[in-house]
Amino acid sequence: MIFGILNQKGGVGKTTLSVNLAACLARAGHRVLLIDADPQGSALDWAAARQGEPLFTVVGFPRPSIHKEIGLMGKGYDHIVIDGPPRVTDLARSAIMASDIVVIPVQPSPYDIWAADEVVKLIEEARVYKESIKSAFVVNRKITNTAIGRDVREALAAYPVHVLQASVTQRVVFAEAAAQGQAIFEIDAAGPAVAEIEAVAAELMEYAK
Numbered sequence: 001m002i003f004g005i006l007n008q009k010g011g012v013g014k015t016t017l018s019v020n021l022a023a024c025l026a027r028a029g030h031r032v033l034l035i036d037a038d039p040q041g042s043a044l045d046w047a048a049a050r051q052g053e054p055l056f057t058v059v060g061f062p063r064p065s066i067h068k069e070i071g072l073m074g075k076g077y078d079h080i081v082i083d084g085p086p087r088v089t090d091l092a093r094s095a096i097m098a099s100d101i102v103v104i105p106v107q108p109s110p111y112d113i114w115a116a117d118e119v120v121k122l123i124e125e126a127r128v129y130k131e132s133i134k135s136a137f138v139v140n141r142k143i144t145n146t147a148i149g150r151d152v153r154e155a156l157a158a159y160p161v162h163v164l165q166a167s168v169t170q171r172v173v174f175a176e177a178a179a180q181g182q183a184i185f186e187i188d189a190a191g192p193a194v195a196e197i198e199a200v201a202a203e204l205m206e207y208a209k
């Protein structure tokens with residue numbers, strides 16, 4: 001399965017979700033490749049900050065030809081996660097064309113809900129060439145027991161994109177893990193963040209089938 005984690009808006013959690021989804025799939029015994037398609041190279045920075053054994057392979061490929069190269073690059077892997085860039089349209093287009101499913105992290109804020117319009121349009125355009133591309137929103141940085149946390153799903157339903165039931169709460173452990181190049185299950189194995197990421201991964205695997 002090829003997961004493209006995309007949103008033209010910056011800072012919504014693309015890299016956080018990419019590394020933790022990749023780590024979660026790797027932990028389950030799959031061979032996983034993470035392609036960092038962002039010129040900022042955040043997923044590569046994450047891998048470089050890591051001490052000890054890598055959990056999965058990370059390569060940088062911030063080029064608008066991912067969709068052409070992915071067949072060769074992905075040989076030997078069970079799953080590929082593409083960490084998309086913010087703003088750069090040609091890279092996002094290529095990453096979308098490379099994907100089986102485009103996963104769009106959105107924060108529970110009206111600005112994020114409006115800004116999702118851009119990536120949804122790019123997916124619609126790509127579907128003209130590749131009808132099979134699926135797409136799903138995942139709410140990230142949800143703050144528990146807030147009205148906006150509940151309303152965001154309703155607001156997102158206006159887009160022609162599936163909204164995952166599973167969502168990810170705002171938790172400092174995500175930033176702490178990132179600083180050490182670790183997956184959250186490595187620093188807080190029994191914590192609720194791990195259960196949330198596992199639920200997102202399981203739901204995505206099921207939906208993308």
Ligand SMILES: Nc1ncnc2c1ncn2[C@@H]1O[C@H](COP(=O)(O)OP(=O)(O)OP(=O)(O)O)[C@@H](O)[C@H]1O
Binds near residue numbers: 009012141142171178
């Ligand atoms: N669920 C969360 N709880 C707490 N912090 C989070 C969560 N998700 C992301 N963050 C933090 O928010 C910041 C932005 O996240 P991240 O880098 O994953 O977003 P991005 O979409 O990849 O950004 P960019 O568009 O710049 O690539 C980071 O500091 C990250 O640690």
Ligand SMILES: [Mg+2]
Binds near residue numbers: 038083
């Ligand atoms: Mg990023």
